[in-house]
Amino acid sequence: xxxxxxxxxxxxxxxxxxxxxxxxxxxxxxxxxxxxxxxxxxxxxxxxxxxxxxxxxxxxxxxxx
Amino acid sequence: xxxxxxxxxxxxxxxxxxxxxxxxxxxxxxxxxxxxxxxxxxxxxxxxxxxxxxxxxxxxxxxxxxxxxxxxxxxxxxxxxxxxxxxxxxxxxxxxxxxxxxxxxxxxxxxxxxxxxxxxxxxxxxxxxxxxxxxxxxxxxxxxxxxxxxxxxxxxxxxxxxxxxxxxxxxxxxxxxxxxxxxxxxxxxxxxxxxxxxxxxxxxxxxxxxxxxxxxxxxxxxxxxxxxxxxxxxxxxxxxxxxxxxxxxxxxxxxxxxxxxxxxxxxxxxxxxxxxxxxxxxxxxxxxxxxxxxxxxxxxxxxxxxxxxxxxxxxxxxxxxxxxxxxxxxxxxxxxxxxxxxxxxxxxxxxxxxxxxxxxxxxxxxxxxxxxxxxxxxxxxxxxxxxxxxxxxxxxxxxxxxxxxxxxxxxxxxxxxxxxxxxxxxxxxxxxxxxxxxxxxxxxxxxxxxxxxxxxxxxxxxxxxxxxxxx
Numbered sequence: 001x002x003x004x005x006x007x008x009x010x011x012x013x014x015x016x017x018x019x020x021x022x023x024x025x026x027x028x029x030x031x032x033x034x035x036x037x038x039x040x041x042x043x044x045x046x047x048x049x050x051x052x053x054x055x056x057x058x059x060x061x062x063x064x065x
Numbered sequence: 066x067x068x069x070x071x072x073x074x075x076x077x078x079x080x081x082x083x084x085x086x087x088x089x090x091x092x093x094x095x096x097x098x099x100x101x102x103x104x105x106x107x108x109x110x111x112x113x114x115x116x117x118x119x120x121x122x123x124x125x126x127x128x129x130x131x132x133x134x135x136x137x138x139x140x141x142x143x144x145x146x147x148x149x150x151x152x153x154x155x156x157x158x159x160x161x162x163x164x165x166x167x168x169x170x171x172x173x174x175x176x177x178x179x180x181x182x183x184x185x186x187x188x189x190x191x192x193x194x195x196x197x198x199x200x201x202x203x204x205x206x207x208x209x210x211x212x213x214x215x216x217x218x219x220x221x222x223x224x225x226x227x228x229x230x231x232x233x234x235x236x237x238x239x240x241x242x243x244x245x246x247x248x249x250x251x252x253x254x255x256x257x258x259x260x261x262x263x264x265x266x267x268x269x270x271x272x273x274x275x276x277x278x279x280x281x282x283x284x285x286x287x288x289x290x291x292x293x294x295x296x297x298x299x300x301x302x303x304x305x306x307x308x309x310x311x312x313x314x315x316x317x318x319x320x321x322x323x324x325x326x327x328x329x330x331x332x333x334x335x336x337x338x339x340x341x342x343x344x345x346x347x348x349x350x351x352x353x354x355x356x357x358x359x360x361x362x363x364x365x366x367x368x369x370x371x372x373x374x375x376x377x378x379x380x381x382x383x384x385x386x387x388x389x390x391x392x393x394x395x396x397x398x399x400x401x402x403x404x405x406x407x408x409x410x411x412x413x414x415x416x417x418x419x420x421x422x423x424x425x426x427x428x429x430x431x432x433x434x435x436x437x438x439x440x441x442x443x444x445x446x447x448x449x450x451x452x453x454x455x456x457x458x459x460x461x462x463x464x465x466x467x468x469x470x471x472x473x474x475x476x477x478x479x480x481x482x483x484x485x486x487x488x489x490x491x492x493x494x495x496x497x498x499x500x501x502x503x504x505x506x507x508x509x510x511x512x513x514x515x516x517x518x519x520x521x522x523x524x525x526x527x528x529x530x531x532x533x534x535x536x
Binding site for chain 1: 309376393409412422464
């Protein structure tokens with residue numbers, strides 16, 4: 001089991017109370033790596049300190065036709 | 066007019082005929098029930114049919130017309146809805162086994178509005194379990210089948226909505242769309258499906274897939290019909306704080322502008338997803354048809370959707386895992402392909418989820434500033450490949466990674482517009498070599514549904530794809 005799979009296994013059993021076999025833990029670790037990397041990189045590149053989730057609704061209202 | 070002929074009319078024609086006394090709501094309801102008797106065994110589109118109740122309601126609505134009272138432009142029209150819109154005291158399965166016997170404690174705002182408008186409710190329609198699945202597979206209630214070819218998928222998750230409208234069992238249906246679930250079945254079944262702007266239609270009383278990305282909307286045979294239904298269900302709702310207070314336009318009146326002088330950006334984004342030659346040719350032909358009517362067609366520049374798509378997955382999985390946690394912990398019976406898509410949500414850090422939500426505004430600015438600079442709408446495929454068979458897309462026994470790959474293949478050009486929250490409409494634009502429909506998408510600026518209807522109406526005025534009926 002690699003580091004990232006061990007991390008997922010630890011969260012599953014230690015924090016979430018969930019049980020998965022090693023194969024499924026490895027699949028989840030691979031899926032999570034892709035998702036988290038993409039969001040983390042985009043956040044680093046595009047987000048500023050003052051950006052908040054509610055800016056989406058404000059922008060939609062401002063751009064409304 | 067025979068029952069068959071009446072069933073083949075579109076919603077607006079039938080509604081106007083009811084209003085003028087040329088036909089009745091009872092006759093329209095009976096025509097639909099006749100179609101259902103023939104097509105339900107072939108499609109499995111309905112989960113519950115309430116024929117007697119519908120006829121009783123139709124008789125009452127006819128009496129109102131006779132007394133000179135017309136509630137709305139939908140008065141007397143039979144519809145049915147995806148089985149996730151709650152009606153107080155009645156079953157609402159969400160396409161699941163878990164809620165097979167569950168009764169809703171409230172009535173969805175959109176159903177209340179359709180009731181007030183005088184719509185006849187024929188029943189509730191098949192759907193992917195908990196609105197999670199782009200194909201129409203359902204291991205609990207049976208797969209929904211495409212009326213054009215029963216071996217092929219309907220698209221999902223609003224599978225019954227697409228199939229029932231295409232087979233002329235109903236004049237219109239509500240669906241919902243979190244990653245393409247209105248537009249995919251609309252495209253696969255050859256009907257019109259609108260995912261309006263986030264906040265345009267209330268989600269109150271609709272089973273949630275992902276609160277931040279869910280959109281409620283209609284599937285119909287024509288753009289005019291769709292505009293008519295959206296006008297009734299759209300608008301602010303105190304029970305859904307994300308709805309906009311912006312007034313709802315008269316979409317039907319705004320249909321008539323034509324496309325002369327409009328600027329439409331055509332996108333066949335091969336760099337983002339492989340686009341089948343037949344699909345590309347059909348979408349190009351649609352652009353040409355609009356160009357022939359005076360629209361100015363240019364090439365749209367579509368930004369890379371990769372991060373945006375991943376952000377959507379983070380949002381959906383996090384929200385779905387939170388709401389399904391009690392049932393998942395209790396090992397309640399989910400289809401494998403539904404459960405495996407949610408499991409990652411238990412492991413996504415809260416910071417990533419929040420960042421995915423924070424990124425939405427950036428993605429909207431980026432899309433409006435590139436693809437929609439100086440155009441009124443963007444035109445692109447809905448499903449970028451010919452409609453596959455049910456067997457070809459059955460991943461129930463294949464495990465998590467196969468499910469993720471299948472979902473990504475279907476939703477590559479639809480899910481981004483849920484993250485962006487901007488209006489997206491799917492419209493039939495031809496048929497593939499298997500005889501299954503091909504759908505295009507029109508994308509608009511926030512709250513500019515009227516523009517998408519206007520373009521669609523002009524297109525349908527010059528083409529006949531929407532008039533073809535499954536045999």
